[in-house]
Amino acid sequence: MILSLTGVGKAYETGGTRVEVLRGVDLSVGPGETVALTGESGSGKSTLLHLCAGLDRADSGRIEVAGQDLTDAPDPRLAALRRQTVGLVFQQFNLIPSLDVAANLAFQARLAGRHDPDWIAALASRLGLSALMSRYPEQLSGGQQQRVAIGRALAIRPALLLADEPTGNLDEATGDAVMDLMLELVSEAGAGLLMVTHSPRLAARLGRRVHLAGGRLAA
Amino acid sequence: MIRTAFTALLSHWRRHPLQLAGLFLGLALATALWSGVQAINAEARQSYDRAAAVLSQDRLESLSKRDGQNFDQQVFLDLRRAGWLVSPVLEGRWSHRGVPVRILGVDPFTLPAGSLPDAVTGQDRTAEFFSDQGLAFAAPQTVEELSRIGAEGLPPLAAAEGMAPGILFVDIGVAQRLLRAEGQITRLLVAPDQPLRQRPLAEVAPTLARQTPVEQADMGALTGSFHLNLTAFGFLSFAVGLFIVHSAIGLAFEQRRPIFRTLRALGLPLRTLVGLLAAEIMGFALVAGIVGIALGYVIAAGLLPNVAATLRGLYGATVSGSLSLRPEWALAGLGMALAGAGAAAAQSLWRLARMPVLAPAQPRAWTRASARSLGWQTGLAGLLALIALAAALWGEGLVGGFVLLGALLLAAALVLPGALAIALALGERLSKGVIARWFWADTRQQLPGLSLALMALLLALSANIGVGTMVSSFRLAFTAWLDQRLPSELYVTARTEDEARRLADWLAPRTDALLPIWKIDGTILGRPGEVYGVADHRTYPDHWPMLLGDKTVWQVLARGEGAIVNEQLWRRAGLHLGDPVPLPGGASRPLVGVYADYGNTRGQVIIGVADLVALYPDIDRLRYAIRTDPAKVPALRDAIEDAFRLPQDNMISQQEVKTISLMVFERTFAVTAALNVLTMGVAGFAMFMSLLTLSTMRLPQLAPVWALGLTRGRLARLELLRALLLAALTMVLAVPVGLLLAWVLLAVINVEAFGWRLPMHLFPRDWLWLGALALAAAALAAAWPAWRLSRLAPVHLLKVFADER
Structure with a gap:
């Protein structure tokens, strides 16, 4: 398994009240497997995704990514895991505004010390970004920015791709196009994909769908 | 990575x-x-x-007269015969065309080893140094300055790198000639290694006292x-x-x-x-x-x-x-x-x-106001205000004064955002019309982003008001004091005792009064000071301002029964009326009065002139103040020059003294004035940078207002108005802070630093001028960001809505 969650729990304090967002979540994603994570707003989808990426820590349970236990891993190890193994795609793109498209695409790969110019060029071509390489994020449309974000995540050939509403900011046609590309590339790379989405239509395009409600997962 | x-x-x-x-x-x-x-x-x-x-004054002991006067070189010979390894030095001031230099005459044969400057020993010009004409070593800039004014009467000059400027190093014989002090010496340098057997100093030269190196080199402490x-x-x-x-x-x-x-x-x-x-x-x-x-x-x-x-x-x-x-x-x-x-x-x-x-x-x-951080800042400001209060009540010395100053300024800076927020909230409450209400509320929202620049502006404005008030108050007190303190119309200095006597006889029938200005230098209450003698004449009770004591003190001085001291000595020594004032040489007189003496950093004692002569019979009696009709001064100067061939440098009129004194005064504060201007410039720049950066972040707040019907031009004008409003409110707070600062400078720092306290005067016209300057700086700082806003393409404003989607 590339991702394995066993009995994962997470709670937050909000206005003096303890809210249990996740209650003993079990989930596994294998290599090449695509999983859609659905649920209502505030159900804890993004929280679960953040825990899988090592951006946050679970209160209970066990999370393993590519065989590494994240439970008590120190921050530098979590950072190394994100750098080397996990590709992240955010709803808000989170590109670096002061770097051009070329630098943004290669950014994580350079951080990981795995910069492969041929692979980046190929990705850029597949994502339709070749003509935009010297532009800055503010000069791109939302769909173009999201394609850069996906390219950045795939540039390290991640074992696991985590995507949080990757088409949430895009119109339907652009969102579909971005989705096609992402699934195609994930399939070619043999990476596992866990994608948070609100859209039943998009969820249906993935191999498996899990629904989060009341802090628990249901198939 | x-x-x-x-x-x-x-x-x-x-x-x-x-x-x-x-x-x-x-x-x-x-x-x-x-x-x-x-x-x-x-x-x-x-x-x-x-x-x-x-001459290694920083490490060699020396012997000099207790009253600081020159003494006969025979004493040197007596001490050498008695086994003392000493070397004579004659020191004095020599000036030409207003350029004073310190003449140092030495005897190279007896100087302790290593006490000659390297710059002098490094030059092989011994023969010239000992020749009749002599040779004077000086710092290159001093040589240049003296050569420029064509200093007549000096021996040839030799530039010596590394020498202190303003000093001429000559053979003692040359120095005696230049200073008209034949057979005189100022002090004797004591070699560090002395023979085991020598007659006691008190036996050979009872009028001399040993001085440690620290007592001699005090310029660093003085300044x-x-x-x-x-x-x-x-x-x-x-x-x-x-x-x-x-x-x-x-x-x-x-x-x-x-x-x-x-x-x-x-x-x-x-x-x-x-x-x-x-x-x-x-x-x-x-x-x-x-x-x-x-x-x-x-x-x-x-x-x-x-x-x-x-x-x-x-x-x-x-x-x-x-x-x-x-x-x-x-x-x-x-x-x-x-x-x-x-x-x-x-x-x-x-x-x-x-x-x-x-x-x-x-x-x-x-960019967003935080009530918590405002509260935290105000709390810290309160704490600093308490520290300032404690420093004002119990602080001591200059350090205490600066703690008070620092805490006061920081407290004012920290309290500024809170005070502005209150003022803006009040403005919002009082405003009518939707745009006015938005303007006040929006200005309040900009405060966190601008507060640092406004604090810098407050500091600069307060410093300007504080220092300006201090300098102007000082100037008023100083000019009034000069008018009183310099009643005599002409001051004349003879070259020799004999000339002085003849001059006095000549002047007596030609003037209203001839007042001796005779003094000795010496150590008073542990610090270098001077003792003056005054004649019994109505000039003094009529003109000298006294801080303590009444007009009868002059009669007490005339009877030789008391002394008056300047304010700085009085404050430093903590003297009270009636306390004995120790004089160089061991005598003392009871304190009967204290007078203001601005611009002088040394302690000063005044006694009756007869008393002075009796205590110090060898005193130089070369200088006189002349009371006469001011209109007759030029003719009198010419007549003295004709009759005695006395150089014009040896005569100075009341007006010239005042001009020089005021020039020194203005120069003293020229540096602080320059720093004030620079600080204002830096504060203006801080405001410009803040407004510029804020302008790029304000689009999400301005775009909706623009969309609702306000033109870009009107928005730009409101931005300009906002900067002016904030600068004006900051100026309002800067006035009391600046006045507090002025009080600290006048009543605490000046007293500690210089020894005198001055009355504080207010100069509202200066504040208006400064306020106008602050508004101009704010308008300049806001002009470009406002202009950019007025020219901003609508597409940039529309992007705000696109981003929000």
């Missing part, structure tokens, strides 16, 4: 060059003002050290307060500059929050991120610091001639008028730049180090 992350962080600056310029300029200007002041101080200290090291004042103003300018740096760094950190979040999400460890940002700041500080030091050199070189003239006029200290690059202040300036940048960045780095990786990516702290 590090290179990639660093490139991403640095790329921010490429996209925000103005912010980078603000950071660089802020740091460079702060460093420049600080290191400029330090460069001046270092140059002065070097000059004092050189002067103190002349310490002047340099401390200068340092304080340098530090104030540095602090104002740091506001810009803090503001620029804080803004850059807030704007880069999304990048930080992304970098961490993509796997950059927190420690590495903090380390990279710290390295980035230190790198900037290093480059800006070097630029600042270069700028500081230029500022110091520009100010130094004025400072040198001030130190010469005020303390008689000779300081080189040209500047050299010294590693001590250059390195200290660089250190300050690094420490200042570190301090300015510390808060941002600390926040980043504690920021969770999932913290909101939107810039918030910088």
Whole structure:
């Protein structure tokens, strides 16, 4: 398994009240497997995704990514895991505004010390970004920015791709196009994909769908 | 990894060059003002050290008369015969065309080994030095100055590198001739190794006393307060500059929050991120610091001639008028730049180090008002106000004064955002019309983003009001005091005792009164001072302002039954009326009065002239003040010149003395005035940078108002009005803070630093002028951002709505 969650729990304090967002979540994603994570707003989808990426820590349970236990891993190890193994795609793109498209695409790969110019060029071509390489994020449309974000995540050939509403900011046609590309590339790379989405239509395009409600997962 | 992350962080600056310029300029200007002041101080200290090291005064003991007067060289011969290894020195002032030099006459045969300056021993001109004509060694700039004025009567001059400026080093015979002191010496240098057997000093030369090296080299201590004042103003300018740096760094950190979040999400460890940002700041500080030091050199070189003239006029200290690059202040300036940048960045780095990786990516702290931080700031301001109060009540010395000053200014700066918020809320409540209400509310919302620049403006304005009030009050008191203190119309100095006697006889029937100005120099209550004798004449009770004692004190002095002292000696020694005032040589007189003596840093005692002559029979009786009809002064000067061939340099009219005194006064404050102007400039720049950066972040707030029907031109005018309003409100608070500052300067710092306290006067017209200047600075600072807004393409405003989608 590339991702394995066993009995994962997470709670937050909000206005003096303890809210249990996740209650003993079990989930596994294998290599090449695509999983859609659905649920209502505030159900804890993004929280679960953040825990899988090592951006946050679970209160209970066990999370393993590519065989590494994240439970008590120190921050530098979590950072190394994100750098080397996990590709992240955010709803808000989170590109670096002061770097051009070329630098943004290669950014994580350079951080990981795995910069492969041929692979980046190929990705850029597949994502339709070749003509935009010297532009800055503010000069791109939302769909173009999201394609850069996906390219950045795939540039390290991640074992696991985590995507949080990757088409949430895009119109339907652009969102579909971005989705096609992402699934195609994930399939070619043999990476596992866990994608948070609100859209039943998009969820249906993935191999498996899990629904989060009341802090628990249901198939 | 590090290179990639660093490139991403640095790329921010490429996209925000103005912010980078603000950071660089802020740091460079702060460093420049600080290191400029330090460069001046270092140059002065070097000059004092050189002067103190002349003839090894800083390490050799000497023998001199208790009353500081010259004595017969026979004493030297007597001591040598009695087994004392001593060497004679004759010292005195010689001036030509207003350029004074200190003549140092030595006997090279008996000088203790190693006491001749290297610059002199290094030159093989011994034969010329001993020749009848002689040879005078001096610092190159002194040689140049004397050559320029064509100093007649001096031996040939030889430039000697490393010598203190303003000193002529000659053979003692030449010095006796130049100073008209045949057979006289000032002191005897005592060689460190003395024979085991020698007759006691009290037996051979009972009138001489031993002086330790510390007692002789006191120029550094005497001028310490002047340099401390200068340092304080340098530090104030540095602090104002740091506001810009803090503001620029804080803004850059807030704007880069999304990048930080992304970098961490993509796997950059927190420690590495903090380390990279710290390295980035230190790198900037290093480059800006070097630029600042270069700028500081230029500022110091520009100010130094004025400072040198001030130190010469005020303390008689000779300081080189040209500047050299010294590693001590250059390195200290660089250190300050690094420490200042570190301090300015510390808060941002600390926040980043504690920021969770999932913290909101939107810039918030910088742009959004936080009631909690306002409360925290106001609390800190209260604490600082208490510290200031404690320093005012119980603080001692100059350090106490500066703690009071620092705490007061910081408290005022911290309380400013809260006070402005209250004023703006009140404006909002009183306003009518939707646009006016929006304007007040929106201005309040901009406060956190502008507060640092406004604090810098407040500091600059308060310093201007405070220092301006102090200087103007001082000027009023000083000119009034000069008018009273200098009643005599002409002052004349004879060249010899015989000439003085003949001159007095000649003048007596031709003038209303002839008042001797005779004095001795000596140690009074542990510090160098002077004792004057005054004649029994109505001039004194009619004109001399007394701080303590009444007009009858002059009769007491005439009877030889008391002494009056100047304010600085009275304050320093904590004397009370009736206390004995010890005089050089062992006598003492009861204190009967205290008089103001502005501009003099030395302790001064006045006794009756008959009393003075009785106590010090060998006193020089060369100088007289002449009372006559002012209209007759030019004719009288010419007549004296004709009758006695007395050079014009030996006569000075009342008006000339006043002009010189006022010139010294103006020069004394020329440096602080220059620093004031520079500080105002830095504050104006801080405001410009803040408004400029805010303007780029304000589009989300302005776009809806624009969409609802306000034109870009009107929005721009409102932006301009906002800057003017905030500057005006800041000025309103700056007036009481500045007046408090003036009070501290007049009643605490001046008393501690110089020994005199001055009455405080108010100058509202100056405040109006300063207020207009502040408004002009704010209008200038806001002009460009407002102009840019008025020209902003609608597409940029529409993008705000697109982004919100």
